[in-house]
Amino acid sequence: xxxxxxxxxxxxxxxxxxxxxxxxxxxxxxxxxxxxxxxxxxxxxxxxxxxxxxxxxxxxxxxxxxxxxxxxxxxxxxxxxxxxxxxxxxxxxxxxxxxxxxxxxxxxxxxxxxxxxxxxxxxxxxxxxxxxxxxxxxxxxxxxxxxxxxxxxxxxxxxxxxxxxxxxxxxxxxxxxxxxxxxxxxxxxxx
Numbered sequence: 001x002x003x004x005x006x007x008x009x010x011x012x013x014x015x016x017x018x019x020x021x022x023x024x025x026x027x028x029x030x031x032x033x034x035x036x037x038x039x040x041x042x043x044x045x046x047x048x049x050x051x052x053x054x055x056x057x058x059x060x061x062x063x064x065x066x067x068x069x070x071x072x073x074x075x076x077x078x079x080x081x082x083x084x085x086x087x088x089x090x091x092x093x094x095x096x097x098x099x100x101x102x103x104x105x106x107x108x109x110x111x112x113x114x115x116x117x118x119x120x121x122x123x124x125x126x127x128x129x130x131x132x133x134x135x136x137x138x139x140x141x142x143x144x145x146x147x148x149x150x151x152x153x154x155x156x157x158x159x160x161x162x163x164x165x166x167x168x169x170x171x172x173x174x175x176x177x178x179x180x181x182x183x184x185x186x187x188x189x190x191x
Contacts, residue, residue: 043158046151046180047171050162053181054144056190063136070132074125081121085114147187151180 054060092107099107152160160180161168171177185191 042176044156044176044178045159045161046155046157046178046183047161047163047168048148048179048181048184049164050144051164053184053188054140056185057140057144057188058190059140059143060137063133063140067129067133067136071129074129078118078122078125081114081118085111085118088114143188144184147184148180151183151187155180155183 088107089111092104092111095107096104148160151157155178157178157180161171163171182191
């Protein structure tokens with residue numbers, strides 16, 4: 001029976017050695033690698049004054065003429081209302097000494113209503129002019145944005161910056177920046 005135990009012990013040792021060799025074969029030694037270099041390509045981009053280009057468009061000029069005509073119409077109506085108010089106020093002042101109290105109170109109430117209506121009309125007129133300007137500028141801006149996109153794609157720009165309102169007080173002339181104002185104007189058929 002002793003040889004059987006010896007044989008079992010021998011197999012157990014061989015199995016343990018075999019298992020250790022398997023673990024050693026699967027575990028890789030850790031090696032320290034050099035850090036990988038990341039190459040960053042500079043992005044090519046364009047810049048322009050959006051407002052300058054927009055003002056050069058014939059559509060902008062036409063939209064501004066339409067807006068000015070609408071503004072003139074509102075201004076004329078406001079002037080008419082002011083004249084009406086001034087006339088009624090002058091009549092009130094003239095009759096102030098001779099009118100009975102109930103007529104004076106009625107005229108004061110009329111003047112107050114005219115003043116409130118005038119203020120309300122001015123407010124509504126300003127809101128309507130703002131809305132009209134947005135509607136008139138919508139097709140102008142759509143055409144301009146399309147032209148900028150075409151120029152940006154054709155020149156492989158990552159983006160196009162709008163330099164209005166001093167948003168970008170410095171843009172490196174020597175880098176990947178390019179003033180694309182003339183290219184956009186050409187795309188619009190202006191230059």
